[in-house]
Amino acid sequence: MKPSVLAILLCLMMASPLYAMEPAAGVIKNVSGKASIGRGEQIIPAAVGAKIHSGDILETGPEGSLGVIFRDDSTLSMGPETRIVIDDFLFSPGEGQLSFVSKISKGTAAYLSGKISKLSPGTARVETPLAVLGIRGTRFLVEVE
Numbered sequence: 001m002k003p004s005v006l007a008i009l010l011c012l013m014m015a016s017p018l019y020a021m022e023p024a025a026g027v028i029k030n031v032s033g034k035a036s037i038g039r040g041e042q043i044i045p046a047a048v049g050a051k052i053h054s055g056d057i058l059e060t061g062p063e064g065s066l067g068v069i070f071r072d073d074s075t076l077s078m079g080p081e082t083r084i085v086i087d088d089f090l091f092s093p094g095e096g097q098l099s100f101v102s103k104i105s106k107g108t109a110a111y112l113s114g115k116i117s118k119l120s121p122g123t124a125r126v127e128t129p130l131a132v133l134g135i136r137g138t139r140f141l142v143e144v145e
Contacts, residue, residue: 024051025089026070033080034061054089058082060107074100074114074124082107087127093119100124100135104144112139 035046038057088101124135
């Protein structure tokens with residue numbers, strides 16, 4: 001490979017966002033109505049198969065809904081007019097790195113826990129404006145007005 005081509009490739013790799021180098025936290029399995037993914041300064045229309053990363057903001061419109069399956073087999077279903085930030089997601093059981101933290105600021109969401117809460121109780125949680133829900137292998141529905 002020519003030195004100039006190698007230099008260009010290295011520059012492109014260095015300019016890539018960090019989330020492009022780490023595995024996705026999850027994937028969108030279903031979407032209806034208006035829904036989007038906020039990633040940095042970008043707003044991306046939500047689509048089946050789209051990858052979700054730590055730091056992403058998931059939002060649904062007035063008649064929208066969204067379903068996500070995470071790498072640890074957790075599921076998240078969002079109802080209309082819902083906003084959730086995937087604050088942190090780590091799933092490397094072999095390295096002892098397990099964490100799932102999300103923040104819901106409005107709307108409704110149903111959650112079914114996966115392997116993170118079973119392998120490391122207390123490292124998975126959902127934060128609301130008024131409470132923090134520690135997840136230890138459960139399912140729940142939360143509504144934030």
